[in-house]
Amino acid sequence: MASREELAQQLDPGSTVLLTVECQEGVVGAQSALPELAAQARSSGVLRNAARLVGAAHEAGVQVMHAVAERRPDGRGASRNARVFRSAARLPVQQHSGSAAVRVAAPIDVADEDFVVRRLHGLSPVAGTEVDALLRNVGCRTLVVTGVSANVAVPAAVFDAVNLGYTAVVVADAIAGVPAEYTPAMIRNTLSLVATITTTDAVLGCWKRPRRTPNTYRPGPAASHA
Template sequence: MASRDELAEQLDPATTVLLTVECQEGVVGAGSALPELAAQARSSGVLRNIARLVGAAHEADVQVMHAVAERRPDGRGANGNARLFRSAARLPVQQHCGSAAVRVASPITVADEDIVVRRLHGLSPVAGTGVDPVLRNLGCRTLVVTGVSANIAVPAAVFDAVNLGYTVVVVADAIAGVPAEYTPAMIRNTLSLVATIATTDTVLCCWKRPRRALRA
């Protein structure tokens, strides 16, 4: 885990974006298409930690971006080239555009200044979604990654962001996957090699510091 001092420079509000990955009702909400993942995200405190981070980001003027995965009812533009996609298309809860399933899940709040990025295809919220130019236009240097799942979308986002030249901070207690023991193993053996690993409390402490201290 990174120390507060190590994180302070990386988490300058002027050059940091907080990304929530697939924290939508149809994934982590009460009516989730993936109940095991939803239960893990809620029982572990991950959703609560994400909500805390989003609230602190709003107070510290850190840009927040919510990445949502959705699908047209007719399936146009959606992938079908992996078992995951084919299985998702048969689930009783569908992430249809405009439905309740693709709303950002409670208790996470969405402010007017937040950016919601919706994708119809692929595994990653970063690659091929237009997120990269938006981040560059925002002056982003550090991307703080939270959300689900540690199995696929979160590591995909981390790898893509690193390949694009961003510094990535992964908040270990603000991501979830299944089974529960997989997430710490993924963080320890893979994500820690390419990203700074932090905790929610450490990030919150950095953002609560005066900006002069953050930029010192």
């Protein structure tokens, strides 16, 4: 865990973006395609903590971004090169574009100033999407990652963020995976090697400041490519 001072520096509202990963009705909602994951996200408080973080980010002027996974009803352009994609295509609930399944799930609030980035292919919320360009255009240096799942999309987002030069912060009690014991093992043995690990309460403590204008473009590179 980072010290309070180090965390506060990393989470400066003017250069931080909060990312929710696949916190959508068809994944963590009542009619989830993945009921075990949805149950874990809700019973553990992960979805509630993600909502608390989004609310605090809105109050502090931190840019919020919601990454949503979806597919066209005809499947055109969808990835088929891994078992997880083929399995998902057979699930009774499909993440079809424009359907209720791809709406950001309650109790997470989506504000007018939030970005909602939708992808039709791949495993990562970052690679091959608009995320990197948007982060740079708002002057992001630190990406705070929340959501699901700790099995695939969350670590993919963290690795891609680090490879692109951002500082990644993982909120340990705001991510979920299955089985339940897998998430702390992933955090301890993998994510802690590349990201700052923290808690919802620690982040909220850093963001309890007077409201300021959301991130705006700043001249110069937002992240190093060294």
